[in-house]
Amino acid sequence: MNTNTEFNQSLLQFIAQSPTPFHAVETMKSRLSAQGFEPLYERDEWVLTEGGKYFVTRNDSSLIAFTLPSFDVAHRGYRMIGAHTDSPCLKLKPNAQVTRFGHHQLAVEVYGGVLLHTWLDRDLSLAGRVTAKLENGDLASFLIDFKRPLAYIPNLAIHLNRTANEGFSVNPQEEILPIIAGSQTELELRQLLAAQIQHEHGIEVSAVLDFELSLYDTQAPALVGLHEEYIAAARLDNLLSCFVGLEALLAGGDQQPAMLICTDHEEVGSLSSCGANGPFLEDILRRISPIPEQYVQALQSSMLISADNAHAQHPNYASKHDARHAPVINQGAVIKVNNNQRYASNSETAAVYRDIAAQLGQTVQTFVVRSDMACGSTIGPITAGQIGVPTLDIGLPTFGMHSIRELAGSQDAQRLTELLTHFCRREKVRP
Structure with missing residues (x-):
C-alpha cells in the first residue's frame, strides 16, 4: 500500500x-x-x-x-x-415523534443549505449528544451513534409524480420526515435514547432530558473511480x-x-x-x-x-x-x-x-x-x-x-x- x-x-x-x-x-x-x-x-x-x-x-x-x-x-x-x-444535515426537532398512516416518523429541521433530494432513498442512522439525569441526580451528557440503518425517506414513485424528471421541489415540513418503524411497534424516543446510552456507555440514566441529534447516511466513505481517482463521502x-x-x-x-x-x-x-x-x-x-x-x-x-x-x-x-x-x-x-x-x-x-x-x-x-x-x-x-x-x-x-x-x-x-x-x-x- x-x-x-x-x-x-x-x-x-x-x-x-x-x-x-x-x-x-x-x-x-x-x-x-x-x-x-x-x-x-x-x-x-x-x-x-x-x-x-x-x-x-x-x-x-x-x-x-x-x-x-x-x-x-x-x-x-x-x-x-x-x-x-x-x-448541512437533518436534525431532530425537540418533539420529534410523529405517527401517520401506519408509520412512526421523525420530525426534522433542515440545518444549513441541504440538497434535500439527495436524502431520499438512503439508509439513515442517528447520532449526536444526549443530556440525561443520572440515578444519583447529577446531569451528564453522552455522545451516541446507532451506527446502523434506522430511518428512511422514501421517494414518491414516478407513477404518482409523472413530472418528477422535469424537476421538482421537496417540502421540508411535509416531505422529509424519515420513517423509523411501523406504528404497530411501541416507540418512545427518550426510552430508546436511554437504552442507547446504556448500550454504548454502560450507564443507566433515570431520564433523558434533552438531545441534539442528526441523521446521517450509513454508506461508508470510499475511494471510487477506475483507478480510485476520487473520494466519495x-x-x-x-x-x-x-x-x-x-x-x-x-x-x-x-x-x-x-x-x-x-x-x-x-x-x-x-x-x-x-x-x-x-x-x-x-x-x-x-x-x-x-x-x-x-x-x-x-x-x-x-x-x-x-x-x-x-x-x-x-x-x-x-x-x-x-x-x-x-x-x-x-x-x-x-x-x-x-x-x-x-x-x-x-x-x-x-x-x-x-x-x-x-x-x-x-x-x-x-x-x-x-x-x-x-x-x-x-x-x-x-x-x-x-x-x-x-x-x-x-x-x-x-x-x-x-x-x-x-x-x-x-x-x-x-x-x-x-x-x-x-x-x-x-x-x-x-x-
Missing part, C-alpha cells in the same frame, strides 16, 4: 467516525492526546510551558489545538489553520479540511507556534459561542497573550489559512464557472478570491501560499465566482474581521457540495497536508 492510499484510508476512517461535530471533536481529541497534546479547560487557571502542546474544546463541537515551541508569539506569530466541524465539507489541518499541525507544529481552529455552526453563519463569529478564538488567544500590546503584535505577525472546500468545474454544468477560474479535481488546492470580501484572500497572503507551493513543486488553482452569480463565504472573512489576522481562503475542489454524499480528488488531500505542514514550519508568514 502506497503512502497516498494509507493517507486516504485514514481520512475515510476519520469521516466514518465523525457523523456529527461532537463526534468529530471527540475523534480529534483522541488523535491529539495520542500525540502528547494536553487538554485545557476554560474554567481552570492555565499554566502553559514553553514547548507545550495543548487543546481546548467548547460545546464539545469546536476545538482549538496549538503548539508553543517558543513563548515569543509577539514576534513569531502563529501559523493558523481554520476549518469547520459542521455539515458524506461531510467532506468540511471534515476533509479538519483532517488535513490536524495532520499538518501534528507533522509541522513543533518548530513555530502553530494553531488549528475547528469551529461549529459555519453552515448557519457561525454566530454562536463556539462559532467563528463568536468569542472562542479570541478568548484562547488572549489567555496565551494576556498583555494587550503583545496580543496585537502576535496577530500581526501571524497568518490564518482558512480551508473550506471549493466548487470544482462540473463537466455536466461547465457554464456555471468562469472558464478562467474553474478548478479541476486532483490538480491542487484552490485560492479563493472575491473582491467583495466574501473571501479574505489578498495578494500578500496568496503570495506566501504560492511561494510554499512553488518550493514543493505543487500547482495552485484560483477560484473566482462568475460575475453574474452570488458568491458563498467561509470562516475566513469572519475570523479576519473578528481578530484582524491576515487571512487566506483556500479549498480542495469538490463536486456535489452540500449533497448527502460529496466527491473530491484522492490526490489532493495529501498534497494540501504537505503544503500546510510546511506552512506550520515557515519562519516568516508575512512579506
